[in-house]
Amino acid sequence: MKRAQxxxxxxxxxxxxxxxxxxxxxxxxxxxxxxxxxxxxxxxxFDDYEGPASKWGFLDxxxxxxxxxxxxxxxxHSEGLAAANLGGRWGYINLKGEVVxxxxxxxxxxxxxxxxxxxxxDGTHCLVDTAGKIHCIAGADAxxxxxxxxxxxxxxxxxxxxxxxxxxxxxPAFEGADNFVDGYARVRTNxxxxxxxxxxxxxxxxxxxxxxxxxxxxxxxxxxxxxxxLGMDGKRIGDATFSSVRPFNAGRAAVQYDGSWHLIDQTMRxxxxxxxxxxxxxxxxxxxxxxxxxxxxxxxxxxxxTECRYDQINDFSEGLAAxxxxxxxGYLHADxxxxxxxxxxxxxDFSEGLAxxxxxxxxxxxxxxxSVPFIPDYFELRDFSQGLAPxxxx
Numbered sequence: 448m449k450r451a452q453x454x455x456x457x458x459x460x461x462x463x464x465x466x467x468x469x470x471x472x473x474x475x476x477x478x479x480x481x482x483x484x485x486x487x488x489x490x491x492x493f494d495d496y497e498g499p500a501s502k503w504g505f506l507d508x509x510x511x512x513x514x515x516x517x518x519x520x521x522x523x524h525s526e527g528l529a530a531a532n533l534g535g536r537w538g539y540i541n542l543k544g545e546v547v548x549x550x551x552x553x554x555x556x557x558x559x560x561x562x563x564x565x566x567x568x569d570g571t572h573c574l575v576d577t578a579g580k581i582h583c584i585a586g587a588d589a590x591x592x593x594x595x596x597x598x599x600x601x602x603x604x605x606x607x608x609x610x611x612x613x614x615x616x617x618x619p620a621f622e623g624a625d626n627f628v629d630g631y632a633r634v635r636t637n638x639x640x641x642x643x644x645x646x647x648x649x650x651x652x653x654x655x656x657x658x659x660x661x662x663x664x665x666x667x668x669x670x671x672x673x674x675x676x677l678g679m680d681g682k683r684i685g686d687a688t689f690s691s692v693r694p695f696n697a698g699r700a701a702v703q704y705d706g707s708w709h710l711i712d713q714t715m716r717x718x719x720x721x722x723x724x725x726x727x728x729x730x731x732x733x734x735x736x737x738x739x740x741x742x743x744x745x746x747x748x749x750x751x752x753t754e755c756r757y758d759q760i761n762d763f764s765e766g767l768a769a770x771x772x773x774x775x776x777g778y779l780h781a782d783x784x785x786x787x788x789x790x791x792x793x794x795x796d797f798s799e800g801l802a803x804x805x806x807x808x809x810x811x812x813x814x815x816x817x818s819v820p821f822i823p824d825y826f827e828l829r830d831f832s833q834g835l836a837p838x839x840x841x
């Protein structure tokens with residue numbers, strides 16, 4: 448853990464005019480040639496830096512070590528590169544473990560749209576491309592991932608957006624803002640939300656208490672306690688009013704009214720006969736619902752395809768969703784049938800055909816049919832990405 452640097456106050460001496468007169472013959476110049484130079488932020492950081500004893504590397508899908516464990520920390524590979532920390536400095540390596548961007552940063556994040564955000568030791572926030580070219584944002588207090596060609600940044604508690612070159616494209620004039628989604632971003636000004644495009648022009652003026660980016664050409668919005676949907680022209684769709692709304696997925700949306708959640712289609716027609724305590728889209732054309740505190744699944748017709756009997760159901764990934772039933776985990780198919788029975792202490796989402804699962808003697812990877820392709824013997828494992836998975840040695 449980094450120790451806080453002590454603040455040292457050096458008082459100035461008060462020399463009376465009388466003493467100045469009496470001691471006029473004394474030497475008043477000070478030799479500073481032997482004074483120590485002020486430590487840089489990087490020197491201060493490494494003054495008490497201590498990396499982990501167990502290092503990180505990467506496995507391939509056969510369980511072989513693809514990149515040997517020598518890093519203090521790593522991220523998963525994204526767009527062919529992974530952020531890696533070597534001796535306290537972050538840089539980027541490729542799928543072969545070759546250094547592509549030198550280890551020179553205080554912090555680094557995964558690549559998105561050909562750019563990654565990094566922080567220098569002096570606190571400067573920058574973007575770096577896959578060739579290692581750096582573009583810094585002057586005065587930025589925070590920087591976020593690139594989305595739709597724009598990266599959100601914060602300066603003096605106001606949000607704006609920069610392009611791939613770090614040039615400000617939308618001035619920091621919003622009191623709140625999100626990353627762009629498919630070319631649109633939610634922003635907040637004067638306490639109200641609206642939607643802007645990548646040029647900073649408003650698609651929907653800031654007049655709502657809550658608004659979501661367009662999904663399937665419809666915009667979920669709430670104002671003065673009433674929620675409904677807008678078209679891309681900002682005009683309200685139909686007369687239906689709800690107490691809460693969610694964006695559309697697969698031609699359906701979850702809405703709340705009369706204290707219960709229901710599924711509707713794009714004509715605002717209710718599809719569920721009975722309401723639920725909670726509802727969210729889980730992918731693969733299914734929604735997780737809760738009734739009497741237990742989770743289940745409904746399909747696009749609003750019909751239950753599983754009983755509400757699970758303690759938890761994750762989102763679908765590669766056609767399977769992890770669930771928890773009475774303390775043990777398994778997986779469901781998209782049609783609601785059981786793919787793997789409850790047998791794991793913990794279960795993670797599938798990624799590139801493999802998922803992590805906790806057995807009695809540790810964590811291993813499983814395939815969709817429950818087989819274990821290899822037995823890893825490491826302290827920590829992460830999900831596969833681009834054929835490699837981070838692991839931490841014992």
